[in-house]
Amino acid sequence: MRFRHRAAAGFATLLLPLAGLVGLAAGPAQAASTATATYAKTQDWGTGFEGKWTVQNTGSTTISSWTVEWDFPSGTSVTSAWDADVTNSGTHWTAKNKSYNGTLAPGASVSFGFNGSGSGSPSNCKLNGGSCDGGTTVPGDNPPSAPGTPTASSITDTSVKLGWSAATDDKGVKNYDVLRDGKTVATVTATSYTDTGLTAGTDYSYTVQARDTADQTGPASGAVAVHTTGGTTTPPTTGDKVKLGYFTEWGIYGRNYNVKNLVTSGSAAKITHINYAFGNVTGGKCAIGDSYADYDKAFTADQSVNGVADTWDQPLRGNFNQLRELKAKYPHLKVLWSFGGWTWSGGFADAAKDPAGFAQSCYDLVHDPRWADVFDGIDIDWEYPNACGLSCDTSGAAAFKNVMAALRAKFGSSALVTAAVTADGSSGGKIEAADYAGAASYVNWYNVMTYDFFGAWDAQGPTAPHSPLTSYSGIPKAGFTTADAIAKYKAIGVPAKKLLVGIGFYGRGWTGVTQDAPGGTATGPAAGTYEQGIEDYKVLKTSCPATGTIAGTAYAHCGSNWWSYDTPATIGTKMAWAKNQGLGGAFFWEFSGDTSNGELVSALSNGLS
Structure with a gap:
């Protein structure tokens, strides 16, 4: 991307x-x-x-x-x-x-x-x-160990019974704090507790921590996820198609786009999966991308999904906790942690040297007990295996397959293991550089990045739609279309149901353009809010409304600027095409480019339903 x-x-x-x-x-x-x-x-x-x-x-x-x-x-x-x-x-x-x-x-x-x-x-x-936490201590007195991960039983609409193995302590364990979604709900002396007053049909996460006779607290246990029975809220009808959106960790800064916006826009009810972008890949291992955004930032009550402000001492804050709250509100949602991306794909070269070690590091990070219940799997965004992106990779054609095989072996058959992949369908292009066919047996699906085919990195043009569905007369490069990419993956043996078509919730544009139709010359990239040559759909729909359509994608000529982007109408066309091709669904980059009422998400969801 x-x-x-x-x-x-x-x-x-x-x-x-x-x-x-x-x-x-x-x-x-x-x-x-x-x-x-x-x-x-x-x-x-x-x-x-x-x-x-x-x-x-x-x-x-x-x-x-x-x-x-x-x-x-x-x-x-x-x-x-x-x-x-x-x-x-x-x-x-x-x-x-x-x-x-x-x-x-x-x-x-x-x-x-x-x-x-x-x-x-x-x-x-x-x-x-x-x-250091303000409690008492006695010199030489160690804190208690972590209790065993709780088990849940006797789950009803409004209650659950929890049990756990005892912690140990050199001076003796006094009692246990029971934490629901990171907040203490009870302190008990036994190794069991029944939590009541819950909401029917809702997801909760429980951990336990011990206190010793000096009131020192030890580390928290692993988390157990609980879904109460009953409930009057019927999960949305999503059909059998994947409807996935990327949520960026950095969107909470300048864009001021929080997980709660998925609720207020109505988008959370219309999708099936979220890719959280990005985790880093460095030293041959999966690593945290932005620790403050991921699990430390304290959200205020008005920013939080559940309307409750984060506290300084809760075990998990940041986007991870907000995603946990979102999943409790929308139990149908699955969340994957995406690693790599354009900036951090250089780290995959070392990962390819030891796929098993890389997979182990990713598993350990995704399953960290502080947030293990948040994630349902892992997504790999390697741009690009055995080819060039921000840097050039020379790991060999088999490297991608080896990495995906190792991840599947480590994460097991029940976890989601996916990958964002190139859409370069040209002869001799990036699809041919790696064994995507061989790796397909290890993934649930591929996110085919069918956008960014053309843009103002070619400063003088020619102007062209950045996300063409099909070819057209005068296209700057053959094979740079959605249809060509999907056809190539199918031809090498990737099942259609494992291919998701990609939609960009943004436009790419040039300035110094006099010609309305595609193929015009330009003098450079058009101005953008965050980066030259790129702008969110929510801005372009009013600042430079579409004036035409080419190859299934809208374009707009306003003043000296020329933009191409998808609209609700063109997304509808692409979703109909995806269904006709038997594809597994669609995904988009990324939520914050949409309008406040989520009109692009609605078009994607409706088009696949």
């Missing part, structure tokens, strides 16, 4: 409240709930990172000084620091306040930062000898 550029998100802060895990004896334990210390990784450049600690006085009296202690795993260390004096003894690190920032009035907070090497995270945090 040619225009998948990364929006600058600023410092992506991962806020991790750490339980007071005491590894070494210190001074006297502090009173409960007097102060907290939280850690944030504000930047990560692979071999190193920038970290930040924030100390907050949560008590009612002034704190005159503070000391934060933590452990790093071997290989991770502090290389420089500011606003604190940081020292270490082996892997144990200590930070003391400077003369100018030790005093904290009630409610006040202070931060200090450091640069580090390695990739580890802090553990065994202490603040002034006590727990």
